[in-house]
Amino acid sequence: MVHSINVNGTTHRVDVDDDTPLLWVLRDNLGLTGTKFGCGVAQCGACTVYMDGQPLRSCSLPVSAVGDARITTIEALAGKEAEAVQAAWVKHDVPQCGYCQSGQVMSAIALLKEIRKPTDRDIDLAMTGNLCRCTTYVRIRAAIHDAARTLEG
Amino acid sequence: MTAHDISLSRRNLLKGAGALVIGLSLPQAGRAQSGAAQVFSPGGAAAFAPNAFVRIAADDTVTVLVKHIEFGQGPFTGLATLVAEELDADWGQMRAEHAPADAKLYANLAFGIQGTGGSTAIANSFEQMRRAGATARAMLVQAAAQAWKVPAAEITVERGVLKHASGKQGRFGEFAEAASRLQAPAEVPLKDPARFKLIGKDGTTPRLDSLGKSTGKAQFTIDIRTPDMLTVVVARPPRFGGKVASFDATEARKVKGVVDVRQIPSGVAVYATGTWPALKGREALKVAWDESGAETRGSRELIAEYRRLARTEGTVAGRHGDAEAVLARADKVIEAEFVFPYLAHAPMEPLDGYLEWNGQGALARLGSQLQTIDHQVIAKVLGLGPEKVRVETLLGGGSFGRRAQPTSELAAELAEAAKAIGPNRPVKLVRTREDDLSGGYYRPLFLHRMRGVLKDGRITAWSAAIVGQSFLKGSPFEAMIKDGVDPVMVEGASELPYEIADFRCDLHTVDVGVPTLWWRSVGHTHTGYAVECFVDRLLQEAGQDPVAGRLALMGKQQRLATVLKAVADLAKWNGPGPVGGRARGVGVVESFGSYVAQIAEVSLGEGGEPKVHKVWCAIDCGVAVNPDIIRAQIEGGIGFGLGHVLYGELTLDQGRPVQTNFDSYRSLRINEMPEIEVAIVPSSEKPTGVGEPGVPPIGPAVANALARLGRERPLSLPMVGGSV
Numbered sequence: 001m002v003h004s005i006n007v008n009g010t011t012h013r014v015d016v017d018d019d020t021p022l023l024w025v026l027r028d029n030l031g032l033t034g035t036k037f038g039c040g041v042a043q044c045g046a047c048t049v050y051m052d053g054q055p056l057r058s059c060s061l062p063v064s065a066v067g068d069a070r071i072t073t074i075e076a077l078a079g080k081e082a083e084a085v086q087a088a089w090v091k092h093d094v095p096q097c098g099y100c101q102s103g104q105v106m107s108a109i110a111l112l113k114e115i116r117k118p119t120d121r122d123i124d125l126a127m128t129g130n131l132c133r134c135t136t137y138v139r140i141r142a143a144i145h146d147a148a149r150t151l152e153g
Numbered sequence: 154m155t156a157h158d159i160s161l162s163r164r165n166l167l168k169g170a171g172a173l174v175i176g177l178s179l180p181q182a183g184r185a186q187s188g189a190a191q192v193f194s195p196g197g198a199a200a201f202a203p204n205a206f207v208r209i210a211a212d213d214t215v216t217v218l219v220k221h222i223e224f225g226q227g228p229f230t231g232l233a234t235l236v237a238e239e240l241d242a243d244w245g246q247m248r249a250e251h252a253p254a255d256a257k258l259y260a261n262l263a264f265g266i267q268g269t270g271g272s273t274a275i276a277n278s279f280e281q282m283r284r285a286g287a288t289a290r291a292m293l294v295q296a297a298a299q300a301w302k303v304p305a306a307e308i309t310v311e312r313g314v315l316k317h318a319s320g321k322q323g324r325f326g327e328f329a330e331a332a333s334r335l336q337a338p339a340e341v342p343l344k345d346p347a348r349f350k351l352i353g354k355d356g357t358t359p360r361l362d363s364l365g366k367s368t369g370k371a372q373f374t375i376d377i378r379t380p381d382m383l384t385v386v387v388a389r390p391p392r393f394g395g396k397v398a399s400f401d402a403t404e405a406r407k408v409k410g411v412v413d414v415r416q417i418p419s420g421v422a423v424y425a426t427g428t429w430p431a432l433k434g435r436e437a438l439k440v441a442w443d444e445s446g447a448e449t450r451g452s453r454e455l456i457a458e459y460r461r462l463a464r465t466e467g468t469v470a471g472r473h474g475d476a477e478a479v480l481a482r483a484d485k486v487i488e489a490e491f492v493f494p495y496l497a498h499a500p501m502e503p504l505d506g507y508l509e510w511n512g513q514g515a516l517a518r519l520g521s522q523l524q525t526i527d528h529q530v531i532a533k534v535l536g537l538g539p540e541k542v543r544v545e546t547l548l549g550g551g552s553f554g555r556r557a558q559p560t561s562e563l564a565a566e567l568a569e570a571a572k573a574i575g576p577n578r579p580v581k582l583v584r585t586r587e588d589d590l591s592g593g594y595y596r597p598l599f600l601h602r603m604r605g606v607l608k609d610g611r612i613t614a615w616s617a618a619i620v621g622q623s624f625l626k627g628s629p630f631e632a633m634i635k636d637g638v639d640p641v642m643v644e645g646a647s648e649l650p651y652e653i654a655d656f657r658c659d660l661h662t663v664d665v666g667v668p669t670l671w672w673r674s675v676g677h678t679h680t681g682y683a684v685e686c687f688v689d690r691l692l693q694e695a696g697q698d699p700v701a702g703r704l705a706l707m708g709k710q711q712r713l714a715t716v717l718k719a720v721a722d723l724a725k726w727n728g729p730g731p732v733g734g735r736a737r738g739v740g741v742v743e744s745f746g747s748y749v750a751q752i753a754e755v756s757l758g759e760g761g762e763p764k765v766h767k768v769w770c771a772i773d774c775g776v777a778v779n780p781d782i783i784r785a786q787i788e789g790g791i792g793f794g795l796g797h798v799l800y801g802e803l804t805l806d807q808g809r810p811v812q813t814n815f816d817s818y819r820s821l822r823i824n825e826m827p828e829i830e831v832a833i834v835p836s837s838e839k840p841t842g843v844g845e846p847g848v849p850p851i852g853p854a855v856a857n858a859l860a861r862l863g864r865e866r867p868l869s870l871p872m873v874g875g876s877v
Contacts, residue, residue, distance in 0.1 A: 017430075
């Protein structure tokens with residue numbers, strides 16, 4: 001059936017089965033391929049998007065459950081936290097293969113919006129759902145701390 | 154794969170590989186304007202293409218066509234660094250793109266075919282890319298000299314700017330077109346390393362791919378979308394060696410978006426307008442499998458069989474002295490048996506590929522790691538000459554060896570899927586995590602039986618029996634097997650860096666119907682653990698310090714001894730402890746020509762699980778081209794190795810894979826990642842690899858620390874939650 005969803009500030013009408021995960025609507029129907037598929041069962045975090053500002057695994061949310069919520073993907077990131085995180089990611093050369101990094105960046109920004117100066121423990125808690133098979137974790141941690149310092153000004 | 158072995162057997166490989174016979178002519182300076190620029194699109198509308206690797210555009214950008222796949226290990230940045238160094242370019246003007254598949258232009262000089270592996274990207278490109286840059290520089294200088302009417306020798310180049318004492322200056326783009334009309338010089342001088350401005354200079358060459366990968370803009374194969382493209386998933390047999398007996402696609406075809414269902418050699422392909430309909434269609438498919446030829450043994454049965462074999466005589470892989478005689482008359486023989494499970498590579502982007510063809514020609518786009526073989530296989534399946542098939546390499550979302558299959562199983566399945574539905578229907582083949590983890594091509598299951606003898610505090614005899622599968626057997630790389638010994642099964646174990654008078658290493662090669670493959674650091678994934686755990690245990694029994702004891706045995710191993718001393722200094726080594734509940738363990742392994750030593754600091758955490766707090770690492774990889782990428786690869790190698798020794802196992806139960814997603818195939822997470830400190834030992838030796846050598850030492854380093862915390866060195870991996 002036709003679903004009307006708000007993605008990155010625009011309302012889109014997509015004709016897909018109700019059980020279609022939001023991830024595949026974003027990628028296959030809307031062409032927003034920055035959000036990645038990694039596991040399909042909310043175990044790896046590569047598909048992280050924001051639903052009304054909160055991080056969410058889009059592989060496990062059927063499009064029929066989106067309702068009126070506002071979905072934000074990496075393509076529409078804006079704001080000082082996003083700038084600080086992405087700049088820190090580049091400065092520390094965090095990515096290796098890069099495939100999981102959209103999800104990592106989304107989770108890191110959400111963390112910094114929540115906690116201005118996260119401790120290592122805060123980072124563990126916020127980022128543990130995002131797998132990186134290249135294990136770039138040392139640099140993810142360093143970049144988050146660095147972004148937090150940038151935001152402090 | 155092991156570069157030196159492949160290099161040695163290249164002639165045999167090419168002779169024996171039939172369809173793989175290709176020219177070995179290498180790109181020469183004289184090939185300038187060879188037509189490569191017209192044929193290939195990478196580099197865009199470059200005005201100047203002095204050779205197969207460098208494109209300089211009027212807008213001043215310098216694009217390096219990289220013959221190796223970029224899947225995180227850094228060849229985009231690394232090869233661009235080599236070109237930029239000799240070109241005297243400004244780093245800001247450098248770009249990198251994948252070169253197309255072309256074995257004549259883009260062969261890995263260590264293999265003779267185009268491909269990436271064995272941590273060879275920098276090693277085999279070091280002179281070739283520098284020469285490519287130097288040639289381009291010489292031609293730009295010549296063009297400027299003609300324009301300014303001054304002698305070429307009076308022109309200097311610095312950070313992308315050509316200058317003459319008269320005050321004239323210009324950038325590369327201004328001379329690109331004029332340079333393109335010149336004959337390439339036959340010989341160009343290379344810089345004296347003392348004049349390097351980028352190679353080995355920390356902070357000068359940030360990665361070229363970080364921004365795209367931090368903003369979601371980087372394009373992977375899974376991101377390809379073209380008009381009328383169909384997404385394909387394949388239902389494959391639940392056991393390896395199974396075949397389709399029959400299938401009923403009635404329900405599958407009813408799924409909205411499913412376009413077609415076809416049988417292909419590897420299973421049943423479902424074609425749909427998108428990923429979700431394809432997956433739903435596959436779910437609705439009814440397939441009866443013929444398992445008469447399938448492998449039905451499980452890990453438990455295989456291990457029992459391997460244990461039995463390890464107690465029989467095998468093929469001798471290495472021997473000096475008479476270890477058996479010393480063992481037979483020894484008062485005490487120290488024994489250990491190590492079991493290593495099957496492991497999946499599980500790259501974050503499961504394998505995938507895109508292919509379009511019209512009956513006469515084809516374009517394939519995928520994260521190809523052995524481009525030449527993929528190219529040949531696609532051409533063969535489609536019944537086309539290789540010149541009618543273009544293969545474009547895309548960024549790979551990880552590989553760890555998985556994208557390099559000697560059989561090109563992925564490329565073959567992709568081409569078969571395209572062929573089955575007929576021409577002019579572009580297809581994108583995708584695999585789910587379940588497809589990936591249950592799809593085979595694992596690091597083989599291995600068993601090592603070790604026996605040793607101590608006399609007066611010295612190791613006098615060492616005997617190892619290794620049992621496992623050979624993935625080279627029956628592959629185009631079979632020529633590497635010599636006298637019944639597959640070298641990548643015993644590398645690191647058939648010769649030790651330690652001087653032991655009486656030594657023997659036996660190999661048992663077992664036929665099992667489970668497809669296996671190289672996995673980041675290949676044989677060293679298990680030999681490094683077995684050797685480093687066992688030597689540490691013998692030293693402990695002899696009452697010797699893990700560092701000093703090893704050094705005393707490393708007579709001729711100067712570079713290995715140097716990294717061991719370096720890591721001991723870095724960690725302020727003062728014995729293994731424990732101190733305050735934390736113990737330290739050592740692992741030191743040479744692999745792929747690089748020397749790596751690690752010290753891990755470990756405690757016992759919740760539920761007795763090992764908690765690794767910090768890892769110190771020293772590496773000697775020859776000339777360190779990009780120090781920060783070396784550090785990143787060591788960090789990643791340690792994390793990858795640690796995650797698998799702690800948690801990784803792919804168990805077979807009656808032939809069926811048990812772990813099918815990340816809920817059961819446990820992967821290292823950020824809270825389990827140790828702090829890491831890396832020292833790069835200065836060296837003027839030829840550069841060697843960094844993608845794999847960080848992996849092998851971490852497992853034994855952790856095990857050896859556990860031994861100082863009152864635990865036995867784990868005899869069966871993984872250390873946590875092993876199910877066999």
